Amino acid sequence: MSELEDFRASVRSWLEENAPKSIRGKVRDPALAYWGGRKTPLPFPEAKVWLDMMAEKGWTVPFWPKEYGGGGLNKEENKIFNQEMARLELPPPLTGFGITMIGPTVLQYGTEEQKKKYIGEIVRGEVRWCQGYSEPNAGSDLANIQTKAVVDGDDYILNGQKIWTSYGDLADWMFLLVRTDPGVKKQVGITFLLLDMETKGVEVRPIKLISGNSPFCEVFFEDVRVPQKNVLNRVNGGWEVAKALLGHERTMIANAFGGRVAPEKAENPMEAAARKYIGFRDGKIADSVIRDRMAQNQMDESCFLLTVQRNSDNIKAGHRPGPETSIFKVYGTELNQRRMELMLSILGPECLGWEGEGFEQGELDLCRVWLRSRGNTLEGGTSEIQLNIIAKQVLGLPDK
Numbered sequence: 001m002s003e004l005e006d007f008r009a010s011v012r013s014w015l016e017e018n019a020p021k022s023i024r025g026k027v028r029d030p031a032l033a034y035w036g037g038r039k040t041p042l043p044f045p046e047a048k049v050w051l052d053m054m055a056e057k058g059w060t061v062p063f064w065p066k067e068y069g070g071g072g073l074n075k076e077e078n079k080i081f082n083q084e085m086a087r088l089e090l091p092p093p094l095t096g097f098g099i100t101m102i103g104p105t106v107l108q109y110g111t112e113e114q115k116k117k118y119i120g121e122i123v124r125g126e127v128r129w130c131q132g133y134s135e136p137n138a139g140s141d142l143a144n145i146q147t148k149a150v151v152d153g154d155d156y157i158l159n160g161q162k163i164w165t166s167y168g169d170l171a172d173w174m175f176l177l178v179r180t181d182p183g184v185k186k187q188v189g190i191t192f193l194l195l196d197m198e199t200k201g202v203e204v205r206p207i208k209l210i211s212g213n214s215p216f217c218e219v220f221f222e223d224v225r226v227p228q229k230n231v232l233n234r235v236n237g238g239w240e241v242a243k244a245l246l247g248h249e250r251t252m253i254a255n256a257f258g259g260r261v262a263p264e265k266a267e268n269p270m271e272a273a274a275r276k277y278i279g280f281r282d283g284k285i286a287d288s289v290i291r292d293r294m295a296q297n298q299m300d301e302s303c304f305l306l307t308v309q310r311n312s313d314n315i316k317a318g319h320r321p322g323p324e325t326s327i328f329k330v331y332g333t334e335l336n337q338r339r340m341e342l343m344l345s346i347l348g349p350e351c352l353g354w355e356g357e358g359f360e361q362g363e364l365d366l367c368r369v370w371l372r373s374r375g376n377t378l379e380g381g382t383s384e385i386q387l388n389i390i391a392k393q394v395l396g397l398p399d400k
Contacts, residue, residue, distance in 0.1 A: 004076055004077070004080060007077055007080060008080045008083075008084065011080060011081055011084045012084050012087075014057070015084055015085070015088055015090070016088075018053055019050070019088060019090050020046040020049070020050055022044065022045075022046060023044065023046070023050070023090060023091055024088050024089060024090060025088070025089045026089065026090075026091055027085075027086065027089040027090060027091050028089075028091075029091065031043055031044075032044055032047075032091040033091065033092075033095050034047045034050075034051060034093065034094055034095065034125070035094075035095055035096040035128050035167070035170070036051065036094050036096060036098070036124075036125030036126065036127070036128050037096075037125070037126070037127055037128025037170065037171065037172045038126075038127075038128075038172050039128065039169075039170045039171075039172065040128055040170055047093075050093045051093045051094055051124075051125045052124075053093075054093040054094070055069070055093070055094075055123055055124045055125060057071065058070050058071035058072060058123070059071050059081065059093070060092075060093050060094045060099070060123050060124075060125065061094075061099055061103065061122070061123055062077075062078055062081050063075075063078045064103070064107070064119065064123065065107070068107070068115050068116060068119035068120060068123070069119060069120040069122075069123035069124065070119070070123060075313065079313070093125075094125045096128055096129065097128075097129045097130065097131060097166075098121075098122035098127065098128065098129045099122060100248060100249070101129070101131065101175075101245055101248050101249050102118070102122075102129050102131075102175045102194075102245065103118075103119060103122045104245075104248050105175075105232070105241060105244055105245045105248065106118050106119060106232065107119065108244060109192075109232050109233040109241050109244070110232060113229075114194075114232065118194070127172045127173050128167070128170060128171050128172050128173075129171055129172070129173050129174065129175060130165050130166060130167055130168045130170075130171035130173075130174050130175075130197075130217075131165065131166065131174070131175060131176070131249075132147075132162040132165060132174045132175065132176025132177065132195070132219060133145075133162070133176070133177055133242070134162065134163050134164045134165075135147060135160070135161060135162055135163060136161065136163055139164075140381070140382055140384075140385050142177070142242070143186045143187045143190065143239065144186060145160075145177050145178070145179055145190065146160055146179060147159070147160025147161065147162065147176070147177070147178050147179060147221060148160055148178065148179050148180075148182070149178035149179065149180050149191060149193065149226070150180075151228070152225075154227060154228055154229075155225045155226060155227055155228060156178070156180075156193065156225070156226045156227075156228060157223055157224070157225060158178060158193075158195075158201075158221040158223075158224040158225075158226055159221055159222060159223060159224075160178070160220075160221050161218065161219065161220050161221070162174075162176060162218065162219045162221075163207075163216075163218045163219075164207070164216045164218075164379075165204075165216060165217045165218065165219050166215055166216055166217075167215060167217075168197075168204045168206075168216075168217035168218075168219050169204050169206050169214075169217050171197055172196070172197055172198075173194060173195060173196055173197060174194075174195045174197055174219070175192065175193070175194055175195075175232070175245070176192075176193055176195060177190050177191070177192060177193075177238050177242055178190070178191055178193055178238070179191075180235055180236055180238075181236050184236075187239045188236060188239070189236055190236065190238040190239050190242070191231055191235050191236055191237070191238040192231065192232045192233060192237070192238035192241040192242060193226055193230050193231060193232070193238075194226075194230040194232060195224070195226050195230065199224050199225065199226070200224070200225070201221060201222045201223050201224035201225075202219065202220075202221060202224055203219070203220040203222070204217050204218075204219050205217060205218050205219075205220070209372075210371065212368075213368075244321075246325075246380075246381065247321035247322060247323075247325045248321055248325075249380055268298075270294060270297070270339075270342070270343065270346070271285075271294070273343060273346045273347060274287075274290060274291075274294065274346050277346055277347050277348065277350065278290060278346060290342075290345060290346060293342050293345070294342065297338065297339060297342055300335055300338075301335065301339075304331060304332065304335060307328070308328055308332070311324070311325075311328065322393075323389050323390070323393035323394050324394055326381075326386040326387075326389040326390050326393075326394070327386075327390055327394065329380060329381065329383075329386050330377075330383050330386045330387065330390070333376035333377045333383070334376075334377060334383070336373055336376050337373050337374070337376055337377065340369065340370045340373040341370075343366060343370065344370055347363065347366065350363050351363060351366050351367055351370065352367060353367055354367060
C-alpha cells in the first residue's frame with residue numbers, strides 16, 4: 001500500500017471506531033452544528049465528546065499547522081480525510097468564526113505568542129468568536145468606524161458601539177476594528193484588536209428580528225481596557241488585516257449559501273417538496289415551468305459548488321483568498337435567494353404561514369428562512385460593494 005492508502009485506512013478505521021453512531025448520516029443537519037465556547041449549549045449529548053476526540057487528533061481543523069493544534073495534513077491527506085468524513089456523512093465536530101475567519105487571519109498576521117494562544121483555543125473549541133466591524137454609521141463604508149481606542153499605559157481604552165454583531169451574546173471573544181488615529185486618512189488610522197467579552201464595560205444587547213429570532217446584537221464599549229499586546233499585525237495597520245479577513249468571510253458565506261448540493265443517496269429537499277405540493281405526471285413534475293427552474297437551479301448549484309471547492313482546495317494548500325472571493329459572495333448569496341424563491345413557488349400559499357393552525361411546522365420554518373434570505377446580499381458587504389471590488393481588483397477596470 002502507498003502512504004496515502006495507509007493514511008486512508010487509518011482514518012477510516014479511526015472514524016468507524018470512534019464517531020458516535022447517533023450522528024452518522026446527518027452531515028447536513030443544522031441542528032448538530034456546534035460552535036464551541038463557554039456559553040454555547042450542546043446541540044446533542046455527544047457533541048463535547050466528539051469535539052474533544054477530534055481536537056486531540058487535530059482534526060477539528062485538519063489542514064492547520066500541527067504545532068498550533070491542527071492536524072498538519074497536506075492537500076492530498078486533507079482531501080482523503082474529507083472523503084472519509086463524507087462516506088459516513090458525519091457533521092464536523094466544530095464550526096464558527098474562529099475556524100472560518102479569525103483563525104486563518106491570526107495564522108497570517110499573528111505573533112508566535114498569539115498563534116500559540118488563540119489558535120490552540122480555537123482548535124479545542126474553548127472559545128467562540130464574534131466580529132466587531134459594522135457600526136451605526138459604518139456599514140458599507142466600513143472605514144468610517146468611530147469606536148475609539150486611546151493609549152493608557154500598557155492598555156487601550158475603548159469607547160464606542162458595534163452593531164449587527166452575529167451571536168455576540170454567545171461569544172467569548174471579539175475581533176474588532178477601532179480608530180486609533182483620527183488625524184489621518186480614515187483607512188490608515190484603524191487598528192485590529194482582540195477583545196475578551198467578559199472585560200468590564202462591555203455590554204451586549206440582542207436585536208430582535210421580524211422572524212422572532214435574535215442572531216444579531218449591538219455591543220457597547222464604555223472605558224473598556226484592552227491590552228496593547230492584543231493588537232493583531234500593527235497599530236494603524238488594521239485595514240490590511242480587515243480586508244484579508246473579509247476574504248475568508250466571503251468564502252464562508254459563499255460556502256454556506258451556495259454549496260448546498262445534497263449527498264447522492266439523500267433525497268433532494270426541493271424534489272421532495274415538488275413531489276408533495278405539485279405532484280408527478282408521466283414520471284415528471286407536473287408543472288413544466290417549475291421543472292425547468294429546478295433543472296436550472298441544480299445545474300447552477302453544481303457548477304458553483306465545484307468552483308468554490310477549487311478555491312477551498314487552494315486555500316487549504318496555503319494560498320490566501322483574494323478579491324476573487326467577492327465573486328463567490330455575490331453569486332452564492334443570489335443563488336440562495338433564487339433557491340428560496342423557487343421553494344416559495346413550489347409551496348405556493350403553504351409557504352406564507354407565520355403561526356397558528358393550518359400549516360405544518362416545516363412550512364412555517366420555510367417562511368422564516370425565505371424572509372431571512374433577503375438579507376443575504378446585504379450581510380458581509382452588499383452586492384454593490386462586491387461588484388465594485390470585482391470591477392477594480394479582479395477585472396482591473398478604471399475608476400472613471
